[in-house]
Amino acid sequence: MANIKVLVAKPGLDGHDRGAKVVARALRDAGFEVIYTGIRLTPEQIAEAALQDDVQVVALSLLSGAHNTLFPKVVELLKEKGLNDVLVIGGGVIPDADIPGLKAAGITEVFTPGTPTSKIVECINANVK
Amino acid sequence: MAFEEIKAGLEKYTADVEAKLVKNPERANLVPNRLYTPIDLGENFDYMTKLGFPGEYPYTRGVQPTMYRGRFWTMRMYAGFSTAEESNKRYRYLLANGGSGLSCAFDLPTQIGYDSTDPMAEGEVGKVGVAIDSLADMEILFDQISLDKVSTSMTINAPASVLLAMYIAVAEKQGVSADKLRGTIQNDILKEYAARGTYIFPPKPSMRLITNIFEYCSKNVPLWNTISISGYHIREAGSTASQEIAFTIADGIAYVEAAIKAGLDVDAFAGRLSFFWNAHNNVLEEVAKFRASRRVWSKVMKERFGAKKAKSMMLRVHTQTAGSMLTAQQPNNNIVRVALQTAAAVMGGTQSLHTNSKDEALALPTTESVTIALRTQQIVAYESGLADTVDPLGGSYYVEALTDKIEKEAWAYIEKIDEIGGAPEAIAKGYIQKEIQDSAYKWQMEIEKGDRIIVGVNKFTQEEEPPKNLLRVDGSVGKLQAEKIAALKARRDNAKVAETLAALEAGCADESVNLMPLILDAVRAYATEGEICGVMRKVFGEYQPHTTL
Numbered sequence: 222m223a224n225i226k227v228l229v230a231k232p233g234l235d236g237h238d239r240g241a242k243v244v245a246r247a248l249r250d251a252g253f254e255v256i257y258t259g260i261r262l263t264p265e266q267i268a269e270a271a272l273q274d275d276v277q278v279v280a281l282s283l284l285s286g287a288h289n290t291l292f293p294k295v296v297e298l299l300k301e302k303g304l305n306d307v308l309v310i311g312g313g314v315i316p317d318a319d320i321p322g323l324k325a326a327g328i329t330e331v332f333t334p335g336t337p338t339s340k341i342v343e344c345i346n347a348n349v350k
Numbered sequence: 351m352a353f354e355e356i357k358a359g360l361e362k363y364t365a366d367v368e369a370k371l372v373k374n375p376e377r378a379n380l381v382p383n384r385l386y387t388p389i390d391l392g393e394n395f396d397y398m399t400k401l402g403f404p405g406e407y408p409y410t411r412g413v414q415p416t417m418y419r420g421r422f423w424t425m426r427m428y429a430g431f432s433t434a435e436e437s438n439k440r441y442r443y444l445l446a447n448g449g450s451g452l453s454c455a456f457d458l459p460t461q462i463g464y465d466s467t468d469p470m471a472e473g474e475v476g477k478v479g480v481a482i483d484s485l486a487d488m489e490i491l492f493d494q495i496s497l498d499k500v501s502t503s504m505t506i507n508a509p510a511s512v513l514l515a516m517y518i519a520v521a522e523k524q525g526v527s528a529d530k531l532r533g534t535i536q537n538d539i540l541k542e543y544a545a546r547g548t549y550i551f552p553p554k555p556s557m558r559l560i561t562n563i564f565e566y567c568s569k570n571v572p573l574w575n576t577i578s579i580s581g582y583h584i585r586e587a588g589s590t591a592s593q594e595i596a597f598t599i600a601d602g603i604a605y606v607e608a609a610i611k612a613g614l615d616v617d618a619f620a621g622r623l624s625f626f627w628n629a630h631n632n633v634l635e636e637v638a639k640f641r642a643s644r645r646v647w648s649k650v651m652k653e654r655f656g657a658k659k660a661k662s663m664m665l666r667v668h669t670q671t672a673g674s675m676l677t678a679q680q681p682n683n684n685i686v687r688v689a690l691q692t693a694a695a696v697m698g699g700t701q702s703l704h705t706n707s708k709d710e711a712l713a714l715p716t717t718e719s720v721t722i723a724l725r726t727q728q729i730v731a732y733e734s735g736l737a738d739t740v741d742p743l744g745g746s747y748y749v750e751a752l753t754d755k756i757e758k759e760a761w762a763y764i765e766k767i768d769e770i771g772g773a774p775e776a777i778a779k780g781y782i783q784k785e786i787q788d789s790a791y792k793w794q795m796e797i798e799k800g801d802r803i804i805v806g807v808n809k810f811t812q813e814e815e816p817p818k819n820l821l822r823v824d825g826s827v828g829k830l831q832a833e834k835i836a837a838l839k840a841r842r843d844n845a846k847v848a849e850t851l852a853a854l855e856a857g858c859a860d861e862s863v864n865l866m867p868l869i870l871d872a873v874r875a876y877a878t879e880g881e882i883c884g885v886m887r888k889v890f891g892e893y894q895p896h897t898t899l
Contacts, residue, residue, distance in 0.1 A: 233458070233473060233474055234458035234459065234461075234462055234464075234470065234471075234474050234548075235458065235474075235478075235547070236542070236546050236547015236548055237546075237547070237586075237587075238547070238587075239586065239587045239588050239674070239790050242787050242790065242791075242899060243588075243790055243791055243794045245899055246787075246791050246899060247791075247794070249899070255899070257897065257899050258897075259895055259897035260547045260895065260897075261462075261547065263470070285458055285474055285477050285478050286474075286477035286478060286713070286714075286823060287472075287473035287474045287477055289473070289825075290472060290473025291472075291473050314711065314712065314713070316712055316713050316816075316820050316822075317816035317817075318816070318820070333678050334676075334677065334678040334711045335677055335678050335679050335711075335804075335807045337797075337798050337808075338794065338798060339798065
């Protein structure tokens with residue numbers, strides 16, 4: 222499973238990227254090739270980056286509460302670009318009640334605060350196509 | 351001689367303990383020394399130079415002579431969500447329940463200068479704070495709150511001048527003149543570039559906006575704290591205690607330099623500079639951090655900038671308990687964490703305090719959880735005794751040694767940043783971001799390896815039901831704000847708006863102009879925040895971040 226390429230991305234206006242950066246680094250240390258987009262990207266910019274960089278995984282991080290709007294939008298735009306096999310996962314301050322809806326919208330797994338980074342690695346290894 | 355006796359005693363004690371360590375081992379990963387004694391302070395520990403008296407240079411023991419024996423710190427709860435109407439209700443609830451100052455949380459579009467109708471605002475309206483699009487919203491936000499009676503802190507940075515102008519304009523409508531207004535704007539753009547992310551403009555025009563505010567307020571809003579130089583977010587992003595105060599004081603140095611360069615006299619504005627610290631988990635380290643920060647800043651102001659007034663040398667600080675230390679697991683445990691963090695902030699001598707609520711790792715807090723957080727401060731104030739004497743830990747061998755250590759580490763960073771060319775340059779090069787990220791990663795790996803225990807997260811875990819009764823922001827806020835903006839644009843004098851915006855645009859292009867009066871004119875004419883910031887974006891351009899991993 223070498224050379225899995227992961228795009229760690231922050232949609233929306235939220236600037237809290239401690240988690241995104243820690244996850245990006247942990248994924249890199251776990252042997253993935255990781256691209257971190259930086260903060261304040263539109264869903265369109267994220268989908269375009271996923272296409273350009275030919276990634277297998279998009280990992281979204283959001284702490285502002287806009288996840289119900291922005292996460293599904295990223296999935297939708299990836300599909301529009303024909304990226305149907307890209308694994309999309311997400312994390313942040315996300316109430317449990319929102320998780321089923323996000324999963325139904327195509328977010329394979331949602332990681333909430335306190336998750337060890339090893340769980341994210343496992344999830345990617347188990348689900349990447 | 352006493353010192354020699356202590357030294358001999360310590361040697362004997364250490365030898366005895368270490369001989370028995372195999373039989374009586376100590377816990378792994380302990381950072382402090384086993385024991386602190388007068389030896390750690392050194393034989394020549396000079397009380398007057400290191401500590402002095404409260405309210406006197408170098409302010410190690412506090413900025414006021416009697417600290418909380420006179421009055422407690424301001425209990426200032428950061429709040430705001432959804433619409434101005436909803437947030438106004440929460441503010442009046444907090445004031446009615448013993449909150450002594452307001453602290454406004456704005457939503458991200460407001461913080462980044464977008465109207466609620468901007469495509470960039472999609473999904474974000476009213477989420478992390480209240481949506482403010484124009485003076486009309488601000489009038490509702492402070493409805494039935496007398497601005498001459500309350501002090502208000504506003505977490506607003508890139509568009510700080512716009513929100514301050516709105517506050518002044520609301521006061522005018524209440525018949526309160528600007529010289530009576532008390533409060534703070536965060537207005538700290540450097541830490542936005544480094545750690546928090548709500549920047550708009552590039553550094554140069556941003557620094558101009560900040561010095562424009564310093565100048566305008568020194569003449570017109572003299573009681574206003576024109577900046578809250580913030581370590582809080584640097585710490586939240588993962589820094590250590592020493593990095594928090596070092597990077598923040600380096601930012602402070604940059605602001606003072608910019609203002610002096612713009613022709614202001616240091617003593618004319620320095621007394622209105624304020625700081626913002628994090629109250630983290632390690633109680634005694636935090637107390638030492640507060641004490642060390644006052645010592646460092648007073649020295650910077652006196653020796654580096656030649657400040658003469660005492661007020662210019664005092665590091666006055668607002669504090670918030672560490673949001674990043676709240677756990678989503680077993681959220682009731684957070685009440686205990688916040689109580690300890692509160693104790694640290696109080697023993698550290700804060701001037702005001704926000705306490706986080708137990709449910710904030712999951713959502714914005716409910717009224718019930720906010721009430722517990724406020725009560726926590728009241729219990730520490732009235733019941734714990736921690737506020738009954740000044741600097742209660744002064745003279746503790748451990749706390750004094752730790753204060754010295756943090757001070758030393760902070761100076762080393764400040765010198766390093768000076769070598770790089772100052773905080774703006776260190777941020778442009780990604781140096782500060784990298785240092786913070788490395789600390790954040792180290793912290794996370796310690797947790798994952800079990801070297802650092804977080805109760806309920808990597809030890810003492812249990813199965814639990816998903817928490818109920820979380821606050822949810824109604825998804826219709828965006829639509830509601832859009833309707834309000836449409837109605838506003840139909841009823842205001844649009845010619846007047848265009849005229850004030852054109853004047854602002856011309857002012858932006860001329861560096862010698864102070865933009866505050868022009869922004870105030872546009873605000874009074876009910877130009878929206880997005881329109882005002884749009885004009886500034888047009889002239890100033892937008893900041894391009896430096897992203898490193």
